[in-house]
Amino acid sequence: QKEVEQDPGPLSVPEGAIVSLNCTYSNSAFQYFMWYRQYSRKGPELLMYTYSSGNKEDGRFTAQVDKSSKYISLFIRDSQPSDSATYLCAMSVLSKLTFGKGITLSVRP
């Protein structure tokens, strides 16, 4: 079993839709939980991070962590075409990151 599993894609939604992206993990030692966004031919950029169970909101984005179920989610409200990118979940112990495979999201105008 891989340490981090991410729902496969690709995912295509109409503009304005609510998007739910999910990852599960097996390593209880993970301390921080992150979502990175990667546009084509660019490096990943940190979107959100959290270290505790619960929800963290930042504008249209909400990161959710459930440590008891070893499950994290990213919700995107009112999705925009500019949200079209690959989204990677990542988890860390100290500074060492373990990534999911990523899911490519396309938001149709």
Add this chain to the structure above:
Amino acid sequence: SAVISQKPSRDICQRGTSLTIQCQVDSQVTMMFWYRQQPGQSLTLIATANQGSEATYESGFVIDKFPISRPNLTFSTLTVSNMSPEDSSIYLCSVVFRGIGKQSLYNEQFFGPGTRLTVL
């Protein structure tokens, strides 16, 4: 945050040759990392490059294949040696900055734009 540049941005190489990828950061950082991103695969850590000490390699990666240099706090190189088509991938460097605010234990990691390598 940090501005991270990589050279080259892309290259096409012949089997059996070597390529050195450069990573330059606009700030001094303690920890730098090198990752590989293969199509359909997770972003995978190759090694941690620490200034003043030998790089630490992850399982499945060896120094003879991926030698790393870290001559100062703003620069590192990764060499992909004796390349084969299986080495075709995007190679990224990243750096760590300690997060600010109450979550002070978190070390935010920033990525360079990547080097897209194709081996024929």
